[in-house]
Amino acid sequence: MHAFEGRPSDGPRPDPEPVGRDHVRLRAGLGIVGDRFFNNPAHHNAAVTVIAAESLDPWPVDPLVARRNIVLRGFDVDALARGTVFSLDTGDGPVRFEVHRPASPCAWMDVVVAPGAFKALRGKGGKRCTPLDDGVLRLGKAALAIVIT
Structure with a gap:
């Protein structure tokens, strides 16, 4: 991850490039194991951020620069209402997420994506969610389902 601290006009610190993963391990209510917000009480309702890849399509950038944990293509993430529960299954069983609030972009997007x-x-920055199950998500195709409660 880039360290977005200070003023965007100063640019990010020269940290290593953001790192993609071929899989992530999730813990119910805690987030993604190894993530900087894992088990952080201030982020329990925002432990995982999900964005639609289409939101970034206008720019030829790696989706990692948007600093969202999960990037989905072909699903309107921003249309999800607060309290909606959805599941993702990449082959290791479904992991459910509860949507809490928008993942609003910040001024850093003008620096790392484009002016x-x-x-x-x-309104297209994705959603902050809480994982409701322990599980694993892998890079690649996923089955997504809205859970009716």
Whole structure:
């Protein structure tokens, strides 16, 4: 992850490039094992961020720069209402997530994505969620289902 601290006009610290993973391990109510917000009380309702890849399509960037944990293609993440429960299954069994609030973009998007991205991503920055199950998600195709409660 880039260290987005200070003012965007100063640019990010010269940290290593963001690292993609071929899989992540999730813990119910805690988040992604190894993530900086894992088991952080201030982030229990926002432990995992999900974004639609289409939100970033206007720019030729690696989705990792948006600093979202999960990138989905072909699903309107931003249309999910607070309290919605959905599941993702990449072959190791479904993992359910509860949607809590928007993952609003910040001014850093103008620096790491492109000028104007901060404004363009308003309302398209994804959602902050809580995992409801322990499980594993792998890179690649996933089955997504809205859970009716």
